[in-house]
Amino acid sequence: MPNRRPKASPAPADAAARRAIPPVVCYPPDTLPEPTNLGPATPTGPVTRVLAAPRDAASFHARAGQTIRITSVEGPQVGDLNLWNAHDLTERFFSGKTRALHGTHVTTGDTLWSNLPDLRPMATVTHDSLDWYGIDTFGGAVHDVIGTRCDPYTHALLSEGGQYHHCCHSNLTRALADAADISLHEAEGHVHDVLNVFMCTGFTRDTGQYFMKASPVRPGDCFEFRAEIDLLGALSACPGGDCGAEHSSDVTPCYPLQVEVFDTVHTAGHTPSSANPYDRTHGR
Numbered sequence: 001m002p003n004r005r006p007k008a009s010p011a012p013a014d015a016a017a018r019r020a021i022p023p024v025v026c027y028p029p030d031t032l033p034e035p036t037n038l039g040p041a042t043p044t045g046p047v048t049r050v051l052a053a054p055r056d057a058a059s060f061h062a063r064a065g066q067t068i069r070i071t072s073v074e075g076p077q078v079g080d081l082n083l084w085n086a087h088d089l090t091e092r093f094f095s096g097k098t099r100a101l102h103g104t105h106v107t108t109g110d111t112l113w114s115n116l117p118d119l120r121p122m123a124t125v126t127h128d129s130l131d132w133y134g135i136d137t138f139g140g141a142v143h144d145v146i147g148t149r150c151d152p153y154t155h156a157l158l159s160e161g162g163q164y165h166h167c168c169h170s171n172l173t174r175a176l177a178d179a180a181d182i183s184l185h186e187a188e189g190h191v192h193d194v195l196n197v198f199m200c201t202g203f204t205r206d207t208g209q210y211f212m213k214a215s216p217v218r219p220g221d222c223f224e225f226r227a228e229i230d231l232l233g234a235l236s237a238c239p240g241g242d243c244g245a246e247h248s249s250d251v252t253p254c255y256p257l258q259v260e261v262f263d264t265v266h267t268a269g270h271t272p273s274s275a276n277p278y279d280r281t282h283g284r
């Protein structure tokens, strides 16, 4: 990448002092409500199960208070997750603000937020069997909210017009079109930046480029979150498989991902998240 950029401008005399200024966390989340009822969930009733087939996506519904468990089955596999308000597709997961509030990767106790103007908890991560991974020496970590999703448009640009139809963007589009009974074109407009479940990613230290590496996920690993509002979700089993080599192709071995939705002892008494307190007058 550096060779695509022109020579840097001359540095000022106090460049070192400017670089030495310590950073300040933009959004300390200390005033947000404490997450409750964390830990691996136990179903108290029937479990709804769907399987996202390799290079395809599956959709699911969850009522507020229910737990959604995504499990690796058969082999290492990354999943691209989209979430919508089940009653209003325009309210959807906001990866950018989730990242700003909790960091580049999410784990147990973090909230998955919805977009403006709603900006309220859509879900709370309640259990993550890969929380042992932390941040590796490359700066990589698991379950990122920094990638967008593999998509056929970027692929076409980078492959001189190549056509590939099983990127996560397309898989999620087909899944939402079927789940909401809308056209592919309408569904595509609702597909948004994802939570990359099980994916191991970061930014290179020297060039700041988005990188991926083989996910540490093993069959049996799971990622659980509790719906804070009624949700429609879709999960794509990325064509990148464990995302250790390449995506947007049929080259890499891919495996299914299982999604389970169920009640827990906390479901019945759960209070859905309330509307954002901002009055929306915008100074007028």
Ligand SMILES: [Zn+2]
Residues within 6 Å of the ligand: 080, 149, 150, 167, 168, 169, 237, 238, 239, 240, 247
């Ligand atoms: Zn993908």
